[in-house]
Amino acid sequence: MIHFMIFLPLLGSLLLLITPVRWREEVAGFFAAATLGLGIGIWRAGGADLFSINWVPSLGITYSVALDGVSLTLALVTAFMTLIAILYASRRVANPGTMLALILAMETGLIGIFAARDLILFYVFFEDALLPALLMLAIYGKSHRMRALVKFAAYTLFGSLLMLVSIIGIKSLGGSPTFALVDLAANTVTGPAQTWLYLGFLAAMAVKLPLWPLHAWLPDFHEQNHDSGIPDLMGTLYKVGGYGIFRFGIELFPDASEQLRPILMGLAAFTALYAAWIAFRQTNWKRLLAYAGLSHMGFVALGVFSLNETAVIGAMYLLAFQNVYTGALFLAVGMLQERIGSLDTRVGGVMNQAGALGGLTMALWFASIAVPGFAGFVGEFSILLGAYQVQPWITFVAGLTTIAAAVYALSAFQTTFWQGRPLGGIKVADLHGTEWLVLGLPLAVALFFGVYSAPAINLIQPAVKTVLAALGAN
Amino acid sequence: MPESALQIPDVKLAAMLPILIVLAGAIASTVLGFNLPRRALTIINLVMLVLSGVSMVTLWDSGATAFGGGLQADNAAILLGLTILVGSIMTLLVSLDTAYRARVSFPEFDAMLMYAITGTLLIAFSGDLIVMLIGLEIMSLSGYVLATLQASRRAEESGLKYFLLGAVGSAILIYGIAFVYGATGSLSYAGIAAKASGLTPANVGILVGGALLMLAGFAFKVALAPFHQWTPDVYGGAPTSVSLFLSTVVKVAAFAGMLRVFGGALADAPGWASVLQILTAATLIIGNTAALLQRNFKRMLAYSAVAHTGFLAMCLLGTPQAGGAALGYYLLVYTLMTAAALAVVAALQRDETGMEIDDLRGLYYRHPAYAVALAVCLASLAGLPPFAGFFGKYLAFQAAFQNGYVWISVLAALTSVAALIYYLRPAMLMFMPDRTPAREYPNGQRTPTNFAVVLGVLGVTVLGVLPNIWYGWVQNPAIWLFLAGR
Numbered sequence: 040m041i042h043f044m045i046f047l048p049l050l051g052s053l054l055l056l057i058t059p060v061r062w063r064e065e066v067a068g069f070f071a072a073a074t075l076g077l078g079i080g081i082w083r084a085g086g087a088d089l090f091s092i093n094w095v096p097s098l099g100i101t102y103s104v105a106l107d108g109v110s111l112t113l114a115l116v117t118a119f120m121t122l123i124a125i126l127y128a129s130r131r132v133a134n135p136g137t138m139l140a141l142i143l144a145m146e147t148g149l150i151g152i153f154a155a156r157d158l159i160l161f162y163v164f165f166e167d168a169l170l171p172a173l174l175m176l177a178i179y180g181k182s183h184r185m186r187a188l189v190k191f192a193a194y195t196l197f198g199s200l201l202m203l204v205s206i207i208g209i210k211s212l213g214g215s216p217t218f219a220l221v222d223l224a225a226n227t228v229t230g231p232a233q234t235w236l237y238l239g240f241l242a243a244m245a246v247k248l249p250l251w252p253l254h255a256w257l258p259d260f261h262e263q264n265h266d267s268g269i270p271d272l273m274g275t276l277y278k279v280g281g282y283g284i285f286r287f288g289i290e291l292f293p294d295a296s297e298q299l300r301p302i303l304m305g306l307a308a309f310t311a312l313y314a315a316w317i318a319f320r321q322t323n324w325k326r327l328l329a330y331a332g333l334s335h336m337g338f339v340a341l342g343v344f345s346l347n348e349t350a351v352i353g354a355m356y357l358l359a360f361q362n363v364y365t366g367a368l369f370l371a372v373g374m375l376q377e378r379i380g381s382l383d384t385r386v387g388g389v390m391n392q393a394g395a396l397g398g399l400t401m402a403l404w405f406a407s408i409a410v411p412g413f414a415g416f417v418g419e420f421s422i423l424l425g426a427y428q429v430q431p432w433i434t435f436v437a438g439l440t441t442i443a444a445a446v447y448a449l450s451a452f453q454t455t456f457w458q459g460r461p462l463g464g465i466k467v468a469d470l471h472g473t474e475w476l477v478l479g480l481p482l483a484v485a486l487f488f489g490v491y492s493a494p495a496i497n498l499i500q501p502a503v504k505t506v507l508a509a510l511g512a513n
Numbered sequence: 514m515p516e517s518a519l520q521i522p523d524v525k526l527a528a529m530l531p532i533l534i535v536l537a538g539a540i541a542s543t544v545l546g547f548n549l550p551r552r553a554l555t556i557i558n559l560v561m562l563v564l565s566g567v568s569m570v571t572l573w574d575s576g577a578t579a580f581g582g583g584l585q586a587d588n589a590a591i592l593l594g595l596t597i598l599v600g601s602i603m604t605l606l607v608s609l610d611t612a613y614r615a616r617v618s619f620p621e622f623d624a625m626l627m628y629a630i631t632g633t634l635l636i637a638f639s640g641d642l643i644v645m646l647i648g649l650e651i652m653s654l655s656g657y658v659l660a661t662l663q664a665s666r667r668a669e670e671s672g673l674k675y676f677l678l679g680a681v682g683s684a685i686l687i688y689g690i691a692f693v694y695g696a697t698g699s700l701s702y703a704g705i706a707a708k709a710s711g712l713t714p715a716n717v718g719i720l721v722g723g724a725l726l727m728l729a730g731f732a733f734k735v736a737l738a739p740f741h742q743w744t745p746d747v748y749g750g751a752p753t754s755v756s757l758f759l760s761t762v763v764k765v766a767a768f769a770g771m772l773r774v775f776g777g778a779l780a781d782a783p784g785w786a787s788v789l790q791i792l793t794a795a796t797l798i799i800g801n802t803a804a805l806l807q808r809n810f811k812r813m814l815a816y817s818a819v820a821h822t823g824f825l826a827m828c829l830l831g832t833p834q835a836g837g838a839a840l841g842y843y844l845l846v847y848t849l850m851t852a853a854a855l856a857v858v859a860a861l862q863r864d865e866t867g868m869e870i871d872d873l874r875g876l877y878y879r880h881p882a883y884a885v886a887l888a889v890c891l892a893s894l895a896g897l898p899p900f901a902g903f904f905g906k907y908l909a910f911q912a913a914f915q916n917g918y919v920w921i922s923v924l925a926a927l928t929s930v931a932a933l934i935y936y937l938r939p940a941m942l943m944f945m946p947d948r949t950p951a952r953e954y955p956n957g958q959r960t961p962t963n964f965a966v967v968l969g970v971l972g973v974t975v976l977g978v979l980p981n982i983w984y985g986w987v988q989n990p991a992i993w994l995f996l997a998g999r
Contacts, residue, residue, distance in 0.1 A: 094981075095904075095980050095981050095984065096981070097981070097984060097985060097988040098908075098911075098980075098984070098988075159907075162898070163898040163899060163903070166897050166898045166903070167898060167899060169897070170892065170897065173937065173941060174941075174944055176941075177941040177942075177944040177945055178944045178945070178946070184945075185938070185941070185942075188937070188941055189934055189937070189938065192933055192934060192937050193930055193933070193934055196929070196930055196933045197927070197930045200926035200927070200929050200930065201923070201926055201927075203907065203910065203926065204910060204914065204922050204923055204926045207907070207910055207911045207914045207915075207922070208914060208919070211911070211914055211915050
């Protein structure tokens, strides 16, 4: 079942190429829904255990996949948001065949990343998720997309190639027979070599997170993407850095993680605050959201790097649900752009005519700035709680971000949706049809898991415990 | 047997058969060219190449030799020979369509190609330095003619440049062979390998000198920096089907020679590895950064060939077993992806200067299949999974890393970022919507070229998802342990 969940979207993406034009939306929707259904099935069955066969035996590369705990949570969120993206893309994008195929292809890459339990397999999926993202930007992007594209590719690939060298080093210096996580964890590298390899590995993850100073690709990437926000939604799902550090970083580099902990936590806290501060100055909704996402990722990084159980659980929780509400916000911005033809934050008075759009956007912003009762709060509070026990001062600095977040979110919301309606402004239509679902479902999820977090926590907690136990053993 | 009896040389037909078949094709093209149209010759030659491949496969594991080990059809030779044949077949397929447009459609073109292939096979099958040198010279001389055949100033210039610099390279190489012979008193790889350890200090000096001279000679042939300067002009100036041949088959053969000499005969000789590592580093930096600045797509592919030389040379820095296996895999993948990319260029270009990178804008909307194929080739050249280029790069990194060359692996990773940018830019331009009229040659889509493109694209995809199909053959360390012969 797990293989179906990983490769079904890719199959759908290929089938879409030969599907007649008028059935494409339905076929894409079917495949996305089926993938989500499979994911829920795996959840009900209590996760999918490790499945491992040799892929390239002579190189020690295995095809090892598992979906449990953290991976399953993230895979489920990915499948859910893919369905939402397809729902919206079918309505919004003219002639959406290519876009739908790319969304599905990307889903395979992302679920693969979360399922992989072999470093090379992880790398393969890691790069595979990149190709559809680049194509979406190339096909649907705006006029300066080439610069954004080159920047995005250069940053991410710079990181991943260093990671590749690191991966080779881990196996070669540690003497593990295969690249499977189990074997690598049993044969860890020790001493200074571990620190160097961790830095190589971290290069890839810090770019993806992204962590200051490797974040510069992010705002351009979002700004130059298609107005609808669908590529952005997939882009936010793209933030697999936090997961990578959690899954592979802590287990394979236990000593180096502890050694570098204060520096990395400091960087993370700085990223969170710095991004929030810059977000405040933005007048373009997409850039604002990009920096807001960056700020959240700083929180995630703070949690993961702290190596504290509560904080890591919070980080994974935030990582999962940040995708839901930030993704939905990108789509809401896309809807706004469709109505007023601009992404500027100083439009004014949209609320008068599009009350539902404004209301749902505001609720999603509340989720994003971690108002209690939404999923974001559970995550951010746990991170702060846990990280405080490790580095109180750094955590205090990071905590200031929550204030900054409220400032940038509410001021931008205020200038767009309230304020006076400019004279001669066009009439703005309110939500209709599937748009209600596209914004409503993510909001419902964020609200549900904000109030009743047990199902997700029950999934995440054991996995985090196992990983951190490996840390204590050394 | 009395001393005075006539010495019958050790001629065994079995080991020579693959080469003789190709040679027969060359001679047939020379002779029959007066009676048959060129297309018929090309088809005969394609059949010959396939037959040669079949005869190679039957030689698998036989360990046949001829001329007392001067020619050896061991498994390493067969694997490299098959790679050469794949590149040659793709060249012939492309030339079927484009030779007429490139104004090189006469029988001599085919004859020269087949002679060149004979030479490349001789290098791969060589068991001593003289056979290797003969193969190299046959290959190079045919190559000079091929580059000049087209009646245009650009082709003449590139051919002359190729000839002058190639001749210098050959001279240095021959000088190096003389030194090595002087130091060890032997020309066969096995003999050199046996004598290389345990020489007197004076002879070690001569051996090191010879090895370095040979390294420089080979560096000319494979385009290692700083001996690479002819490459962009020759690859860019020659007709595209010739560029395809020069950048794949000839390079594979030259690397086969390097593998034989440095991985086999001189494996234990001191000195050359540290120089090779500096050359590799320079190639990686120069090739990748120079490609970044190109405006012409064909020239960019030429620089990309230089950059790939750097990655291929990293394999030589590994132990013969790991490095040989990596090189064996990478060379096939490199041939497939480079040949397919140039085949697309050959089909779409308006004239033999290739296309500007900007001309590729919106190709996806005019020729969707070619655009996707070219994108796959570029992604593979860039080393993105799931295409085979990724495993090639991975194996090269691993071979160098495991043999202790950590910093060069890191350098290769860093320069790869530049590579990714120059591969991605055209790849992404193709998918950008564009309203200006097409700039491609209108009737480029022909079956043989398409077949070559499909072969390359399918090859890199299948070898990328299931690398074991080919790597399972080349990974056996026993193959590469006896590069010098037994």
